[in-house]
Amino acid sequence: MNRTNYKLLFSMQARHAYFENKPHSFLRCSPSQATIALLARHAFILRQVQNGVQLYAETEASYDAYFDERAPLDFNIASTDPNFFNYTKLPTDFQGLLVYASEDELNQSNNESVTLHPRFVDQPDALKLGTLQIASASMKASFDTNSPGQFEIRFETRHTLWQYHIFGHGISQLNIRSIDGAADIPFSKAVETTLANGQNAWQLTSEFAIPLGIIKPKFQLTYTDIATTTKTVVLPNADPAKLAMTERNGEKRIVSPLYVYV
Incomplete structure (x- = not known):
């Protein structure tokens, strides 16, 4: 498409803090059947971008x-990454839809774009993550100022309890600290536990x-080996594909189990 012959009416871009806003495909936005017909009726060009x-x-x-028609544009939003629900901050046990609308009064506006506010609707749908509606009035307001509407959907990263299981022969005096030391997160005292395979390990949560x-490892482990030598190893980050549920003080908490041999 030769964009010099076309005028941009609006754009929508989703961003995710899990990727630290670096390029990564995780979402698809598709027009509804009614919107497809509307686009064809007015000879609009819809361009899919990342x-x-x-x-x-x-x-x-x-x-x-x-x-003049004043018809909204409706889109279905679907995740394309199988781990999206694991690494995305959503209400625990939520199985409904995320609904976004350009006319939502809770949207956040700045000089360059509008961040769309999510509304959680208890309406499970296996085929989509949510819906997006762009009102013609939203486009008209920015269009009249010769500034096409720019909308954003922002996703935050899920927080979990990181639970390391350290196993190896004759290790003791285990301690976990942040690598950069700027914001140490305390871990529980190492306690002995037995893994599902019957192997003994030290557990730190x-x-x-x-x-x-x-992006980069967050923690390092210092420990004493069987020869009483103090050693340090860099620990892996939590894997969003591996989550578990636990209770702490009567509250459901999501845990990321990690297994490290030293």
Whole structure:
């Protein structure tokens, strides 16, 4: 498409803190059947981009006719990453839909874009994560100022209790600390436990929930080996594909179990 012949009406982009806003495909936004018909009726061009969409109009007549019609644009949102629900901050046990609308009064606006506010609807749907509605009035307001509407959906990272299981022969005096030392998160005192395979291990659990992340290791372990030598190893980060549920003080908590041999 030669974009010099088209005028951008709006764009929507989803971002996720888990990837520290680095490029990564995790979401697809598809027009509803009614919106497909509307786009065809007005000769609009819908362009799929990574984690979002862009809408273009070729002629002034096409978008003038659309604004006169005042019909909203409806989209279905689906996750394309099988671990999306694991690393995304959502209510515990939530199985409904995330509903976004350009006219939602809780949307956050700045000089460049509008961050869409999610509404949680108890309406499970195995085929989609949520819905998005862009009102014609939302596009018209920015269009009149020659500034196409820019909308964002932002997802936060899930926090879990990180539970390390350290096993090896003759290890003792285990201690976990943050690698950078800037914001140490306390871990419980190492306690002996037995793994599912019958092997003995030391278990250390974070006192507070920690955000999942993929960029760099967060923690290191110091321990004393069988020769009474103090050693340090870098620990792996929690894997969003491996989560478990536990209770702490009567409250359901999500745990990330990790297994490390030293």
